[in-house]
Amino acid sequence: MTTILETKNLEMKFGAVYAAKDINISIQAGEVLGVIGSNGAGKTTFVNMVTGYLKPTSGDIIYRGKSIAGRPTREVTKLGICRSFQIPQLFPELPVIENMLIALTIAKQDRPVLFQPAIDGALEDEAHALLARFNIDGYADQEIQTLPQGVRKLVDIAMATVTEPDLLFLDEPTSGVSADEKMDFMRVLIDALQTTRTAVLFIEHDMEIVEAFSPRCVAFYEGTILADGPTAEVLENAKVREFVIGSEYHRSSSDSTQQAGAT
Numbered sequence: 253m254t255t256i257l258e259t260k261n262l263e264m265k266f267g268a269v270y271a272a273k274d275i276n277i278s279i280q281a282g283e284v285l286g287v288i289g290s291n292g293a294g295k296t297t298f299v300n301m302v303t304g305y306l307k308p309t310s311g312d313i314i315y316r317g318k319s320i321a322g323r324p325t326r327e328v329t330k331l332g333i334c335r336s337f338q339i340p341q342l343f344p345e346l347p348v349i350e351n352m353l354i355a356l357t358i359a360k361q362d363r364p365v366l367f368q369p370a371i372d373g374a375l376e377d378e379a380h381a382l383l384a385r386f387n388i389d390g391y392a393d394q395e396i397q398t399l400p401q402g403v404r405k406l407v408d409i410a411m412a413t414v415t416e417p418d419l420l421f422l423d424e425p426t427s428g429v430s431a432d433e434k435m436d437f438m439r440v441l442i443d444a445l446q447t448t449r450t451a452v453l454f455i456e457h458d459m460e461i462v463e464a465f466s467p468r469c470v471a472f473y474e475g476t477i478l479a480d481g482p483t484a485e486v487l488e489n490a491k492v493r494e495f496v497i498g499s500e501y502h503r504s505s506s507d508s509t510q511q512a513g514a515t
Contacts, residue, residue, distance in 0.1 A: 254281045255280055256280065258278040258314045259302070259314070260312045261274055261310065263309050272298055272476075273476050279419060284465060285466055288470070294473075302421070303328055303333060304322075304325035304326075307322045332415070336421070342408055346395065347395055349376070352411060353376065355412075382414065385447060388410070391407075401430075402430070409441060413445070418450065419451045422452065422453070435461075435464065438461055439465075442465055471486055471492045478495065
């Protein structure tokens with residue numbers, strides 16, 4: 253597999269406090285990677301550094317062989333690294349299709365052009381195709397504010413993929429999604445992203461979701477990487493069980509993992 257992103261000794265300090273220290277992670281093309289850790293463990297700080305929201309104190313970020321450490325967010329996005337947030341970044345009073353059209357227009361135009369329509373039939377077709385990929389085209393004409401949280405999140409993530417990124421960071425994608433809908437939600441999401449071979453790194457607190465959908469897992473603790481490897485091994489790691497998921501956690505049967513990968 254091809255390595256598309258690699259961080260080398262990445263660090264972030266706020267005064268004398270390390271928010272992240274010695275972060276060394278490599279991500280392969282098309283890989284699905286789960287990230288776990290308690291609040292304040294350094295997960296979001298890591299994502300913010302890679303996506304340009306924070307400038308690392310030291311270390312480097314290599315994307316497709318070139319350093320991107322400290323580059324602004326807009327530039328990082330254009331290179332092919334995108335993200336979604338825990339709270340969907342949407343226009344709540346507009347219909348789903350108009351949210352998608354706004355995202356596509358911004359992605360395709362560096363600046364507005366006078367006397368040229370921003371939206372045409374081809375762009376609308378592209379918007380509907382993206383919604384169909386995420387199985388939400390049936391909501392195209394509904395206002396965002398009327399939708400269930402899971403659908404809002406799918407719209408938000410679909411909007412984040414309008415540039416067909418190589419790498420997508422998802423911050424707690426199942427947060428706010430009802431317990432009985434989480435598995436179906438993630439199945440739709442991962443299937444949609446894998447059609448374009450997008451590498452996915454998702455931060456998640458639900459260990460069943462991590463176990464079912466991420467072949468590889470990285471555990472953060474106090475700004476450092478506690479473990480990185482096959483998910484089953486990381487979840488059985490003694491330090492991960494002590495400091496991250498709790499010793500009482502019992503891995504689910506392999507049935508859930510097989511069911512998630514079978515569809």
